[in-house]
Amino acid sequence: MSSIVYSLLGVSGFAGLDQIVTKDADFSDLILLNDPPPRIIHIRTGNMKMREFHQHLNQLWEHVCLLSETYKLVQVYNDRVEGLG
Secondary structure, X not given: OHHHHHHHHHOOXXXXXXXXXXXXXXXXXXXXXXXXOOEEEEEOOOOOOHHHHHHHHHHHHHHHHHHHHHOXXXXXXXXXXXXXX
């Protein structure tokens, strides 16, 4: 299913979407093998309460978006954010 969604988003002008935010590792693998678009923001925090999750993302989101402008894959962990590709 991930490859189908990825292919659809890669089609020029598909609803203007150029980023996928996901917890699915398949997208991370696909983006490293292909050229953007789309860019992937992979949430790798594991399980956490929704309130903690929102607080965590709110604190990091500006940095995540900046990295996403440079890197085709941004991985968000509990203790760090990494840009790849």
